[in-house]
Amino acid sequence: QLQLQESGPGLVKPSETLSLTCTVSGGSISSTNDYWGWIRQPPGKGLEWIGSVFYSGSTNYKPSLKSRVSIFVDTSKNQFSLKLSSVNAADTAMYYCARHVAYADYLPYWGQGTLVTVS
Amino acid sequence: QSALTQPPSASGSPGQSVSISCTGTSSDVGGYNYVSWYQQHPGKAPKLMIFEVSKRPSGVPDRFSGSKSGNTASLTVSGLQAEDEADYYCSSYAGNNNVVFGGGTRLTVL
Numbered sequence: 001q002l003q004l005q006e007s008g009p010g011l012v013k014p015s016e017t018l019s020l021t022c023t024v025s026g027g028s029i030s031s032t033n034d035y036w037g038w039i040r041q042p043p044g045k046g047l048e049w050i051g052s053v054f055y056s057g058s059t060n061y062k063p064s065l066k067s068r069v070s071i072f073v074d075t076s077k078n079q080f081s082l083k084l085s086s087v088n089a090a091d092t093a094m095y096y097c098a099r100h101v102a103y104a105d106y107l108p109y110w111g112q113g114t115l116v117t118v119s
Numbered sequence: 120q121s122a123l124t125q126p127p128s129a130s131g132s133p134g135q136s137v138s139i140s141c142t143g144t145s146s147d148v149g150g151y152n153y154v155s156w157y158q159q160h161p162g163k164a165p166k167l168m169i170f171e172v173s174k175r176p177s178g179v180p181d182r183f184s185g186s187k188s189g190n191t192a193s194l195t196v197s198g199l200q201a202e203d204e205a206d207y208y209c210s211s212y213a214g215n216n217n218v219v220f221g222g223g224t225r226l227t228v229l
Contacts (some may be wrong), residue, residue, distance in 0.1 A: 049218035
C-alpha cells in the first residue's frame with residue numbers, strides 16, 4: 001500500500017521560504033506515469049492545488065502561485081519537495097502531498113498533512 | 120482557472136439519499152469524463168471516493184455514486200449513515216494537468 005508522509009518546519013517567518021518534503025513508501029516514485037503533487041488547505045477553508053512534479057522533474061504549478069513555487073524530486077530518496085518563497089500569513093495552511101494521476105487529474109493517495117504557520 | 124461551484128451545505132436524515140452538485144464549464148466538467156470526489160472528515164486528509172465521474176476505488180461503499188450531465192456533476196450518497204457526515208470536494212480535469220477543486224460542501228446527517 002502506497003504511503004506518503006510530509007515533513008518540515010511547522011513555523012516559518014514572514015518573507016522567508018517554506019520548505020516541505022514528502023517521503024513515499026510502498027512504491028517507487030519513478031515507477032509510474034503519474035505526477036506527485038502538493039495541496040494546501042487554510043484553516044476552515046477549502047482545498048487548493050499548488051503544483052505537481054513528474055519523476056523526470058517536469059512540473060505544473062497553479063498559475064497564481066507560479067512565481068513563488070518550486071517543486072522538485074529526489075528519486076534516490078523516493079522523495080519530492082516543495083519550496084514556497086516570500087510567505088505571508090495567507091500561506092498558513094495544512095499542507096498535503098499526494099499522488100496525482102495525470103491522465104484524469106485525480107489524487108488517490110494522500111499524506112496525513114502537516115500544519116505550517118507563518119508568523 | 121476558476122474553482123468549480125458547489126453548494127456550501129447539504130443535509131439528509133439517516134437512510135435517505137442526498138446529492139451534491141458540482142458545476143463547471145465546457146472546458147472542465149463538461150468537456151471530459153474525468154470528475155473526481157473527495158470526502159474529508161474533520162482533522163483528516165481527504166479521501167478519494169469517486170474518479171472518472173462514476174468509478175469507485177476499492178473499499179468505497181457502493182452507497183456512493185457519481186454522475187454527470189452537461190457541465191454539472193453530482194455525487195449521490197444513498198442510505199445515509201452518521202459516518203457520512205463530512206466535507207465533500209469535487210475536482211475535474213481541465214486539459215492541462217492543473218487540478219481545480221470545488222469550494223466544498225458540508226454534508227450534515229440530521
